[in-house]
Amino acid sequence: MNLLTVWNHERFRNILFQLLTIALAGWAGWTLFDNLQTNLSHRGISTGFDFLDSEAGFGIITHLVEYSESSSYKRAFLVGLLNTLLVSFFGIILATIIGIMVGIARLSSNWLVSHLALWYVELIRNIPLLLQIFFWYFVVLRNLPAPRQSMEWGEALFLNNRGLYVPSPIFEEQFSLVWWALAVALVIALIVLRWALRRQHSTGAAFPRWRVALGVVVLIPAATLALLDFPLNWEIPALRGFNFQGGVVMIPEFMALLLALSIYTASYIAEIVRGGIEAVNRGQSEAALSLGLTRGQTLRLVVMPQALRVIIPPLTNQYLNLLKNSSLAAAIAYPELVSVFAGTVLNQTGQAVEVIGITMAVYLSISLTISLLMNWYNHKIKLVER
Amino acid sequence: MHTTPIHINSMKWLHKNLFSSSLNTMLTMAALYLLWIVVPPAIEWSLLEATWVGESRSACEPNSGACWAFVDARIEQFLYGLYPATERWRVNLAFAILFLLFIGLFLAGTIKQLKRSWIVTLILIPYPVIALYLFSGGSFGLVEVETTQWGGLFLTIVIAGVGIVASFPLGILLALARRSEMRAVRSLAIAFIELIRGVPLISVLFMASVMLPLFLPEGVNFDKLLRALIGITLFQSAYMAEVVRGGLQAVPSGQVEAAESLGLGYWSSMRLIVLPQALKLVIPGVVNTFIALFKDTTLVMIIGMFDFLGIVQAATTNPKWLGTAVEGYVFCAAVYWIFCFSMSRYSISVERKLDTGY
Numbered sequence: 001m002n003l004l005t006v007w008n009h010e011r012f013r014n015i016l017f018q019l020l021t022i023a024l025a026g027w028a029g030w031t032l033f034d035n036l037q038t039n040l041s042h043r044g045i046s047t048g049f050d051f052l053d054s055e056a057g058f059g060i061i062t063h064l065v066e067y068s069e070s071s072s073y074k075r076a077f078l079v080g081l082l083n084t085l086l087v088s089f090f091g092i093i094l095a096t097i098i099g100i101m102v103g104i105a106r107l108s109s110n111w112l113v114s115h116l117a118l119w120y121v122e123l124i125r126n127i128p129l130l131l132q133i134f135f136w137y138f139v140v141l142r143n144l145p146a147p148r149q150s151m152e153w154g155e156a157l158f159l160n161n162r163g164l165y166v167p168s169p170i171f172e173e174q175f176s177l178v179w180w181a182l183a184v185a186l187v188i189a190l191i192v193l194r195w196a197l198r199r200q201h202s203t204g205a206a207f208p209r210w211r212v213a214l215g216v217v218v219l220i221p222a223a224t225l226a227l228l229d230f231p232l233n234w235e236i237p238a239l240r241g242f243n244f245q246g247g248v249v250m251i252p253e254f255m256a257l258l259l260a261l262s263i264y265t266a267s268y269i270a271e272i273v274r275g276g277i278e279a280v281n282r283g284q285s286e287a288a289l290s291l292g293l294t295r296g297q298t299l300r301l302v303v304m305p306q307a308l309r310v311i312i313p314p315l316t317n318q319y320l321n322l323l324k325n326s327s328l329a330a331a332i333a334y335p336e337l338v339s340v341f342a343g344t345v346l347n348q349t350g351q352a353v354e355v356i357g358i359t360m361a362v363y364l365s366i367s368l369t370i371s372l373l374m375n376w377y378n379h380k381i382k383l384v385e386r
Numbered sequence: 387m388h389t390t391p392i393h394i395n396s397m398k399w400l401h402k403n404l405f406s407s408s409l410n411t412m413l414t415m416a417a418l419y420l421l422w423i424v425v426p427p428a429i430e431w432s433l434l435e436a437t438w439v440g441e442s443r444s445a446c447e448p449n450s451g452a453c454w455a456f457v458d459a460r461i462e463q464f465l466y467g468l469y470p471a472t473e474r475w476r477v478n479l480a481f482a483i484l485f486l487l488f489i490g491l492f493l494a495g496t497i498k499q500l501k502r503s504w505i506v507t508l509i510l511i512p513y514p515v516i517a518l519y520l521f522s523g524g525s526f527g528l529v530e531v532e533t534t535q536w537g538g539l540f541l542t543i544v545i546a547g548v549g550i551v552a553s554f555p556l557g558i559l560l561a562l563a564r565r566s567e568m569r570a571v572r573s574l575a576i577a578f579i580e581l582i583r584g585v586p587l588i589s590v591l592f593m594a595s596v597m598l599p600l601f602l603p604e605g606v607n608f609d610k611l612l613r614a615l616i617g618i619t620l621f622q623s624a625y626m627a628e629v630v631r632g633g634l635q636a637v638p639s640g641q642v643e644a645a646e647s648l649g650l651g652y653w654s655s656m657r658l659i660v661l662p663q664a665l666k667l668v669i670p671g672v673v674n675t676f677i678a679l680f681k682d683t684t685l686v687m688i689i690g691m692f693d694f695l696g697i698v699q700a701a702t703t704n705p706k707w708l709g710t711a712v713e714g715y716v717f718c719a720a721v722y723w724i725f726c727f728s729m730s731r732y733s734i735s736v737e738r739k740l741d742t743g744y
Binding site (some may be wrong): 017036040042135324 | 403404406410417418420421567568569570571580581583584585586589592596597599601602604677681682684685687688695699702711715718719722723727730
């Protein structure tokens with residue numbers, strides 16, 4: 001057996017090539033690590049995560065959890081993360097609503113409506129998101145009237161250049177009973193739904209299950225609320241001095257980011273929704289209509305379940321994009337993860353490797369978790385070939 | 387021959403498309419109202435009441451409309467950033483050469499003597515060297531212009547162009563690695579691609595600008611622009627890899643099998659059989675990636691560079707021109723829009739051409 005035969009053996013070459021790749025990657029990784037060690041020791045930066053416990057010493061304009069200048073960097077990280085999740089959560093809801101509306105408008109038989117929707121999509125999709133954030137922040141929200149000349153709705157909602165002021169609920173002690181009532185109502189609704197579905201499967205008799213379930217969920221807590229004589233107060237924002245006090249405030253940075261993110265992402269969602277609905281064979285809805293289903297039933301029972309199979313995977317991708325794009329807040333200083341942690345904390349501590357590592361790990365783990373859930377869901381709704 | 391008068395046809399069209407039912411009529415009315423409150427004021431502001439020339443914001447005071455004088459006064463800066471005025475011809479020259487090369491590329495189909503592959507080679511190999519020399523100078527009689535002075539639309543195009551050209555070969559390699567049968571290679575590729583796609587671009591840019599210097603041997607220091615370019619290229623190559631992978635998957639496996647049975651090895655079968663077919667399929671995807679990249683270049687302003695958006699944003703805070711933010715952003719948006727929209731049209735037309743129906 002000579003060397004040439006061995007060299008030409010596929011398995012041998014495979015293993016050799018893989019070993020070479022691993023060696024190369026290992027060598028590159030080691031060199032980088034080694035350089036890092038040298039550089040850090042020369043600059044006198046200590047590695048490790050001890051800095052997370054030291055005092056932050058900077059304020060954050062909006063925080064969901066207790067935070068002050070004397071809190072730790074760890075706390076600042078939590079504040080940033082929660083702000084990221086907050087703006088992403090509301091952004092996803094708003095973007096979905098706008099996106100579905102525009103996507104359905106694109107399919108409208110009304111020429112004007114479908115073209116307006118088309119131009120919305122073409123206009124918004126082709127302008128950088130950062131520019132849109134700037135527009136909302138510097139042009140629209142900054143130019144709102146001062147607190148004394150606020151726009152107001154029903155003496156409860158106030159909009160001015162400091163933000164949107166919304167009444168905040170104050171729960172009295174007895175209010176916990178209402179939460180319990182809501183929990184009980186949800187359980188009852190679930191039982192009704194299951195029973196109705198089983199009955200329909202076995203006997204074919206229909207039951208207005210969604211209406212009944214919704215009624216249960218609304219009526220039981222409402223009745224409890226009335227019985228307890230409404231143990232709920234609202235703190236209405238009021239003008240004191242130069243600014244409003246009380247209630248909840250949505251700061252302009254938050255609103256600008258929320259508006260830009262949801263309007264931008266909605267233009268992509270609209271196209272996904274349109275594509276999904278168009279992907280359902282026309283014969284499906286024709287067959288459903290000829291079976292005597294109403295237009296609403298056709299859409300709800302025949303078209304949507306099939307369209308969702310096409311819509312949901314790219315939709316999840318858009319949600320992830322929205323989450324990642326929320327990091328653009330760094331440009332208008334809304335205190336989310338990147339701006340607080342990879343911005344301020346990094347500048348103060350100089351712990352570049354740890355800070356960027358943690359930031360990336362957070363985004364990565366959210367993305368990977370959602371991807372895994374997506375794979376599981378895709379597997380579950382996969383067409384069962386009969 | 388019998389023809390229906392046009393007005394009857396258009397009445398039919400109006401009825402069918404706008405007023406076929408009461409709901410439809412209501413929708414039409416609502417849409418018309420929306421247009422009525424948006425379009426006339428927009429035209430009035432941007433054209434009829436606008437001021438086109440002037441030295442400062444006060445020149446626009448008498449008119450209630452847009453202050454385009456701001457854009458007019460700053461246009462050079464918007465295009466070139468802080469690039470020295472006397473040296474701007476170098477940027478123009480480099481773009482003129484590129485433009486001519488692209489014209490050559492389009493004519494290549496019609497004129498026989500022009501080989502498309504030659505022009506592509508010209509664009510990819512000598513051109514970047516010439517352009518780099520023209521842009522930064524420093525020898526053979528050209529004054530050196532540091533990259534910190536590069537800016538405006540020029541910088542945006544440089545970043546987007548380098549990003550797409552450099553990420554393309556990397557993306558192909560990553561896509562091939564991801565489909566490789568060798569486990570070590572495949573896992574490395576998957577890890578890289580998923581890592582990059584799971585994090586926001588801004589964190590990659592922060593990493594490139596803050597962390598990269600720490601990973602280099604002592605004394606080696608990169609230019610800030612180069613660091614940003616490395617970050618953008620790495621980021622883009624992960625997305626490019628997924629686009630190319632889509633194309634590779636669309637090539638039937640019979641092609642590879644046929645190539646192998648002809649005695650071609652892995653690299654030759656990829657280079658001669660699979661990639662030419664796959665890459666043709668992914669042109670629309672690549673253009674779409676380029677559009678995304680073009681929009682994403684705006685993020686470099688967060689790490690302190692003055693790209694097109696960055697320079698417009700900075701100019702709106704100039705005391706001489708306070709209150710011209712709307713004009714600045716609208717102009718900026720219009721330029722980005724024209725670039726991205728025309729590219730997306732191009733991508734759609736290629737897609738139609740490629741869609742041969744089987």
